[in-house]
Amino acid sequence: MAMALENITIIDLSRVLAGPFCTMILGDLGAEVIKIEHVEKGDETREWGPPFLSGESAYYLCANRNKKSITLNLKSEKGQEILHKLVGSADVVVQNFKTGTLEKMGHGYEQLKQINPGLIMAQITGFGKTGPYKDLSGYDYIIQAMSGLMSITGEADGEPVKVGVAIADVLTGLYTCIGILSALQHRNKTGEGQEIDISLMDCQVSSLINVASNYLCSGIIPKRMGNQHPNISPYQVFKAEDGDLVIAVGNDEQFKRFAAVLGRPELAEMEEFVRNENRIKNRDKLIAICEEHLMKRTKIEWKERLDAAGIPNGPINTVAEMFEDPQIREREMVVKIDHPIIDDLQLTGSPLKLSKTPVTMRHHPPLHGEHTEYLMECLGYNAEEIKNFKQNKII
Incomplete structure (x- = not known):
């Protein structure tokens, strides 16, 4: 060929x-x-x-x-x-x-x-x-x-x-x-x-993509945020019962489904969380609620539930674990x-x-x-x- x-x-x-x-x-x-x-x-x-x-x-x-x-x-x-x-x-x-x-x-x-x-x-x-x-x-x-x-x-x-x-x-x-x-x-x-x-x-x-654009458009100097995203929330590392995983909620519709998976569907109707810009302003309060619920199940249990709901997520693998992944x-x-x-x-x-x-x-x-x-x-x-x-x- x-x-x-x-x-x-x-x-x-x-x-x-x-x-x-x-x-x-x-x-x-x-x-x-x-x-x-x-x-x-x-x-x-x-x-x-x-x-x-x-x-x-x-x-x-x-x-x-x-x-x-x-x-x-x-x-x-x-x-x-x-x-x-x-x-x-x-x-x-x-x-x-x-x-x-x-x-x-x-x-x-x-x-x-x-x-x-x-x-x-x-x-x-x-x-x-x-x-x-x-x-x-x-x-x-x-x-x-x-x-x-x-x-x-x-x-x-x-x-x-x-x-x-x-x-x-x-x-x-x-x-x-x-x-x-x-x-x-x-x-x-x-x-x-x-x-x-x-x-x-x-x-x-x-x-630097969006980080550079954020500064050029606002004049605000970007800072380190660890595993959080500067423009989206919840979009970071969370602790499950047996280890860490990343959950990346990319839009308001996904947040509705995520709230339902957490067993807290009312979160998606609350004024402070209903839109992404609101979730960014109230990030600390939202993350605390998420962490409380995510600690109740294992990484695999959450992955199965989040996958079924169409919520992007994944465990934090070592390089060895990554190379053993069937994908x-x-x-x-x-x-x-x-x-x-x-x-x-x-x-x-x-x-x-x-x-x-x-x-x-x-x-x-x-x-x-x-x-x-x-x-x-x-x-x-x-x-x-x-x-x-x-x-x-x-x-």
Whole structure:
């Protein structure tokens, strides 16, 4: 079956998470992704751990399937020649060097488009190519802090808290995918390549969504609310008899049904709770009533009752419990991939379910430089040249 991005070649000069996550998604969709790594160390995440499986970092494994790995010294003259050959037949370059780094090395967009006028280059940085912070390094944690995200995350009376995953990196990877797919569509129409300037800071600010809009519309600085929602109530974590669950009552009609499930249908008729804006004003009183009743049954009992009434809810699972959920297995969100040195490698599956061009898991996350000789041969270099390149640490 055809894949959506068949015949698209991506040169991946990125490391760590945002760039590799982006190129993995493109690889899942069928693109040929060539991951260029440092000759000695490779992608930094190869050393991030534990855990390690047969010497391979779990962090590295999470974002690098469906790629080929070549080691290349980009500072050497021959390394530049090899890169330019790769770029000459590529469609997209993804890189996350600090602003100006590749330009100084002779590999910036303006330089590479002389080799390949239709080239699309996505440059991922912490703060973008312009502005007073353009030369600063951008790490996910720093971006979560500076973007305002941490100021709204955590308990109201507690300290600011980061999200449990590198969410700015993940969101930037997704936005970069969107930019690349848009640029490919533009090139299909016009033949023109282009540069994509994308930053972690911009992506995280964009992703504040309603919280940012609340401030822009009201001038009121958002605060940490723990597990409560700033615009809806009841919409938070509650304690049942045997543990925690989330209940998300999204509108007035749902609240009527929720009140009935609690055994307190009259709540939905009371002036202080009848509309969402009233429930927000009287949140503390409403939550106290809900907590009193919810403590009388188990999580499973409440889930059955709430599901039957069409009230969104769910238990707070551990990661282990999540992966045992039959819904996760049915949706193939755990996949097994053959690997040359790891037995029974399991990775998180793709959420993209395309009926005509489904994603495929064609290649394991490559070993460091696993495809170097193969790709060099594809570029026309002979065995003696490849041997010489290795001896001189060009590859």
